[in-house]
Amino acid sequence: MNANPERMTAGTAPARNGIVMDCQLEKVFYGDFLAVRDSKVPIEKNKITGFIGPSGCGKSTVLRSLNRMNDLIPIFRFQGKVSYHGQDIYDKKVDPVVVRRYIGMVFQQPNPFAMSIYDNVAFGLRLNGFKGNLDERVEKALHGAAIWNEVKDKLKNSGLSLSGGQQQRLCIARAIATEPDVLLMDEPCSALDPIATRRVEELMVELKEKYTIALVTHNMQQAIRVADTTAFFGVDISQGSRTGYLVEMGPTKKIFEEPEQQLTRQYVRGEFS
C-alpha cells in the first residue's frame, strides 16, 4: 500500500482518512452559560494539533471535551458529537472512564502522585491489570518521555522530589505508559522554565511518531515550533456574554502567514491577546 502523499507532506490540507478524532461541537454549556459554540475540530493521526486563542476562548474546554474530563464538572453539558474510531464518545452507552484510558491527558500543572517515580509510571498499567513485564514497560515509558537518564538511579524516590520540568516529563511518561491512542496536552509548559519548555517541546515532536497529540498553548511561538495544524479560537461577545468558537483551522504555516480570517491575522500579529 502506498502512503498517502498528502499525509506525508506537512502543510497540506488534512486528509480525512487520517483523522483519529472528529470533534463536531455544537454547543457547550456550564449551567446556563454558553461557553463554546460551533467548532469542528478534526484531530489528525500522528500530528500535533495546536489550539490557540485568547483567554476565555474555550480552547481548554474543547480539549477537555475530547476525553470527557469536563464530565467531572456537574454543570457541564455537551451538545454535538466527538467521533473516535467511528464511535461517538458522548453516546449514552459510552463509559467516560474507558474513554480516558485510550485518550490520555497531560495537565497544565505537573501532577505526579505522592508515590515513587516507578509507581507513578506503573499506575496506569496496574489499573488496567497489565500482566506483562512491568519493569520493562516503565523503563520504556521513561525513555519515551526523555527522562530515563535522570531518574534511572532513583526510581524509588518520590515523584514529588523532582524539579517542575522533570515532574512534567514524568507525567508524560505516566500518560504514555499505557500506550494511549491520543494525548491531550493542556498548556503542558505553562508552569515550566524556558529550558524545560524546550525539552518538553522536543519530546512532543518525538512523541507524534507514535501518538496523536492535541495541544492547547498560550504561546504562539510554541504553536509555530511544534504544531502541524493549528486551530484558532476566538471569543464572541456579541450576545452579551463570552462564547468561544473556532475561527479557523489549517496548517500551522498558513494560519500564521496567510490566514483567511481578519481576526486570526490580528491575533497572530499580536494585536490582541
Add this chain to the structure above:
Amino acid sequence: MSATDLAVESAIRDLETTPAPKPSLHRAPLELRALKSGVLTGLTWIAALLASVPLFSVIYELVVAGGSRLSWETLTALPPSAFDLGGGFGNAIVGTLVMVGIATLISLPLGILAAVYLAILDPDSRLAHTVRFLAKVLTGFPSILAGVFVYAVMVVTMKTYSALAGGVALAVLMLPTVVLAAEQAMAMVPKKMKDAAYGIGCTRTQVIWKVVLPTGAPGILTGAMLAIAGAAGNSAPLLFTALFSDYYLRSLTEPTASLAILIFNFSGMPYENQIQLAWAASLVLVLIVLVFNILARIIGRQKY
C-alpha cells in the same frame, strides 16, 4: 515669587547638593521599641516554660511514685484484695487494650468512610454540613455522657456490663476525632492529583482507593492514633459500661477491668499497697498513651 516658593526652592537645592547624612545601622538596645520587644520575648519564654510545668511534674511524680512498683508481677498479676500485699493489674492492661481495640475496629472504618463522603463524594450537601457540625459538637462532648448513653442502649438491654459496651462507649468518643481528622487529610489531597487519576482512566472509587486514601493516609493515621490515645486514658465512659473485674477477661460480654477504672478505684482506698498500684497503673497508662503518640508520629511522617 512668594517667600514660601523661595523657601521650597532652596530646600530642594539643599537636597540636591548636600550629601544625605550617613544612616546609623547600629543596634540601640535601650530604645523603647527594643525594650518592649525584649520584655515581650521574655514573657513568651516564661509562658512556654509554665505551660510545660504540669506535664513534667505529672511525669516526674508518676515515675517517682509508680516507678518503684513497676515489675513483671505488677504487669501480669491480678489485683490484690483489701489486706493483701503484692498483686498487680495485668487484667486491667488487657481490658484497656481490648476495649480500645474494639473501639478502634468500630470507629476507624466508620469514621474513614464518613470522611470519604464528607471530603469527596458530596462535600457541600446538607447532610455533609450537618454531619460536620455534629462531629465538631461531639468532640467537646462530656465523655461521661457517652457512658450514660451506652449504658442505656447496651448495658440495660444486655442486662450486663461488658467489654463490648465499654468499647462502644469509647468508639462514640473516638468517632468525631477520626472523622474530622480523616476528612481534613483527604481534603488536603490536591485537586490536580485527583484530576491526574481521572485523566488516566480511574473510576471515582479507584481515585479514592488508589490516590486519595494513600495520599491522605499519614494524616488519617495520625488522627486515629490521637483518638486511640485519648480513649485509652478515659475512665468516665467505662464507669457505666465495662465497670470492673478482678479477673482476666474471658468473654466480651462480662464486666471488664481497665487501667483508668483501676486507678480510680485504688487511689481512693486506705491501703498503701493499692495506692502504690494506682501510681504504677497511672505510669503504665501514660506509657501506653506515649507509645501511641510516638507511633502516630512515625506513621504520620510523609513518605513521599
